[in-house]
Amino acid sequence: MSKNLDTAEKPIRLAILISGNGSNMQAIVEHCQKRKQDNPAFRIEPVVVISDRAEAAGLAKAKKLNVENFYIDGGDYKTKLVGAAEKNFIDCLRRLKIDLVILAGFMRVVKSEFLQAFSGRTINIHPSLLPFFQGLDTHQRAIDSGATHVGASLHLVNEVVDGGTTVMQKSMAIGNRNAAAIKEKIHTIEHQLFRQWLDLLDRGFFSIPLKKF
Numbered sequence: 390m391s392k393n394l395d396t397a398e399k400p401i402r403l404a405i406l407i408s409g410n411g412s413n414m415q416a417i418v419e420h421c422q423k424r425k426q427d428n429p430a431f432r433i434e435p436v437v438v439i440s441d442r443a444e445a446a447g448l449a450k451a452k453k454l455n456v457e458n459f460y461i462d463g464g465d466y467k468t469k470l471v472g473a474a475e476k477n478f479i480d481c482l483r484r485l486k487i488d489l490v491i492l493a494g495f496m497r498v499v500k501s502e503f504l505q506a507f508s509g510r511t512i513n514i515h516p517s518l519l520p521f522f523q524g525l526d527t528h529q530r531a532i533d534s535g536a537t538h539v540g541a542s543l544h545l546v547n548e549v550v551d552g553g554t555t556v557m558q559k560s561m562a563i564g565n566r567n568a569a570a571i572k573e574k575i576h577t578i579e580h581q582l583f584r585q586w587l588d589l590l591d592r593g594f595f596s597i598p599l600k601k602f
């Protein structure tokens with residue numbers, strides 16, 4: 390890893406996009422708040438939590454954590470963000486001068502317009518050891534394949550679903566866990582992964598392309 394001198398001193402404004410529970414969002418925000426308390430120079434600021442579902446439990450969690458949060462209609466398609474809805478998301482993120490977008494359980498695929506606006510600056514968490522088991526139902530597919538280990542991956546988002554460059558992974562042995570037990574354990578692994586990555590990001594170990602605002 391090489392240190393990115395361009396961004397090493399500047400604050401990094403995060404937006405976290407969710408659709409549901411928001412446990413990863415909570416882990417991210419709590420970690421940043423704790424780090425900031427211990428070290429005022431900590432650079433990562435969770436600025437906003439946006440959900441494409443008004444009833445997402447994560448919105449209440451964000452409110453409790455004192456982070457600006459709201460719902461934006463995700464549009465007509467359940468699994469992708471396109472058209473007017475996509476534009477609303479982009480406009481909002483630009484207005485808030487967001488540097489980095491984290492998809493943390495955001496259940497829509499983001500497409501070209503969004504990716505052009507936040508090229509190299511959109512990160513997703515996926516509950517598998519990518520490139521294995523992209524897409525849904527990852528844990529059962531891992532068990533069925535005879536895999537001994539599973540894990541979670543943070544990756545850059547590109548046009549290929551769960552296909553962008555992996556920036557960090559964490560693995561664990563399956564043991565005799567079933568899919569539900571793996572899912573529960575993977576959630577804690579995801580939270581750990583985010584915490585470790587945020588610390589590295591703060592120290593300038595991941596490059597973020599310059600803003601295009």
Ligand code: GRF
Nearest residue numbers: 410411412413494514515516
């Ligand atoms: C996580 O398992 C993540 O990998 C996947 O969606 C889930 C979101 O969980 N993309 P939460 O809403 O953060 O609890």
